[in-house]
Amino acid sequence: MNNDNFAYIHDIWTREQSFFGKTSPRSLAEKYGTPLYVYSERILRERCRELMGLIGYTNFGVNYSAKANTNPSILKIIREEGLSVDAMSPGEIYLEMKAGFRPEDILFICNNVSDEEIRYAVEAGVLVSVDSISQLERHGRLNPGGRVAVRINPGIGAGHHEKVVTAGTNTKFGVDPAFAGDLRAALREHGLRLAGLNQHIGSLFMSGDEYLEAASFLLSFAEEFPEIEFVDFGGGFGIPYHKEGGEKRLDLPLFGRRLQETIERWVNKTGRRILMKIEPGRYTVAECGVLLGRVHALKVNAGRTYAGTDIGFNVLIRRAMYDAHHDIEVYAGEPRAEEPKVPVTVVGNICETGDILAKDRLLPPLMEGDILGVLDAGAYGMVMASNYNCRLRPAEVLITTDGDDVLIRSRDTLEDLAGHFPG
Numbered sequence: 001m002n003n004d005n006f007a008y009i010h011d012i013w014t015r016e017q018s019f020f021g022k023t024s025p026r027s028l029a030e031k032y033g034t035p036l037y038v039y040s041e042r043i044l045r046e047r048c049r050e051l052m053g054l055i056g057y058t059n060f061g062v063n064y065s066a067k068a069n070t071n072p073s074i075l076k077i078i079r080e081e082g083l084s085v086d087a088m089s090p091g092e093i094y095l096e097m098k099a100g101f102r103p104e105d106i107l108f109i110c111n112n113v114s115d116e117e118i119r120y121a122v123e124a125g126v127l128v129s130v131d132s133i134s135q136l137e138r139h140g141r142l143n144p145g146g147r148v149a150v151r152i153n154p155g156i157g158a159g160h161h162e163k164v165v166t167a168g169t170n171t172k173f174g175v176d177p178a179f180a181g182d183l184r185a186a187l188r189e190h191g192l193r194l195a196g197l198n199q200h201i202g203s204l205f206m207s208g209d210e211y212l213e214a215a216s217f218l219l220s221f222a223e224e225f226p227e228i229e230f231v232d233f234g235g236g237f238g239i240p241y242h243k244e245g246g247e248k249r250l251d252l253p254l255f256g257r258r259l260q261e262t263i264e265r266w267v268n269k270t271g272r273r274i275l276m277k278i279e280p281g282r283y284t285v286a287e288c289g290v291l292l293g294r295v296h297a298l299k300v301n302a303g304r305t306y307a308g309t310d311i312g313f314n315v316l317i318r319r320a321m322y323d324a325h326h327d328i329e330v331y332a333g334e335p336r337a338e339e340p341k342v343p344v345t346v347v348g349n350i351c352e353t354g355d356i357l358a359k360d361r362l363l364p365p366l367m368e369g370d371i372l373g374v375l376d377a378g379a380y381g382m383v384m385a386s387n388y389n390c391r392l393r394p395a396e397v398l399i400t401t402d403g404d405d406v407l408i409r410s411r412d413t414l415e416d417l418a419g420h421f422p423g
């Protein structure tokens, strides 16, 4: 229980979830410093189980899209829950294998990679999904007679921001189905075996209509390729970032029924009970993560109140990059009376005007020393952290199912900053 002697003055979600186990935001901030990514093992396992149970179709698999969070301790938990994993780079393959994934559990979904990177995957025994005929040819030259998967662009895209729409007519991703003839020719020329077809139409859907439409498309395309072993419909499963505003969750049971119907129809028609996969990143890890930071300064500029924190966009870039919203909890430094909320612009310590975490957000009046908790920070948080302004990337802590806190990544040090330079 969060029972030490400070008052929660603005608490949207974590208390109801017993998120912090036996510890509390303030004690974590004291013990490990801020900014600090904190993950709940219990919530992570719950999300994994929801996904694994999505449909009753027996030849079903969940590929965790690891670019959302590649901390090896997180990867290990996900592996224990029976998910497989995708990789976007040799670096991800490397960390995934260190976390215990076997090569056959990994799908390397690459785009625009070099010979060296393809060779790395092939030599490790990892299946590669190519993203263009040009890359299929390259794969064929390096690995004649091998297995390969191909990413298709179904012509339908979706996403919460134009930067995360990854199919349709306005993106670099996938092979246009109009080139199916070239695809076949390249496979034949290099004696390649097509193991599977995959797609990913974009990130963060809350109903799934486009996803299901694209799934139907991919299945009908797959009818022309009787040799394939699997179809992978991609990720994009959304989470409610506006918890404070009462945003509803994605109705996963309903979505699962609809996906199951789509699949059953195809299986009945073709008689092919092949492996069907989904590839969620965000849904798996976003909600198990809360980012803690501290208020260091308060000021008013041209009538707007600013709270200056240690959560710069080098720590969490999602608002600067996608205009993303994250709910913010406040854990007061000292017990104090509840006061009406006021608009405050929460900023970081990076020398950039765009270093804003939340603009004109209604929060209780903040004081120096208050701890802030940024919700839903488990996906695309730490993995996008940088050393910009020579700031140190944060530490990460796991709250185990027993409620204990364990350090799973240490904070950068000043020596890390100097480590790559000669002399």
Ligand SMILES: *Cc1c(COP(=O)(O)O)cnc(C)c1O
Binding pocket: 065, 067, 068, 109, 199, 200, 202, 203, 204, 234, 235, 236, 237, 279, 280, 281, 282, 283
């Ligand atoms: C990023 C990505 C995903 C995961 O997207 P989410 O929105 O996090 O579920 C899945 N597949 C591919 C190919 C991706 O690039």
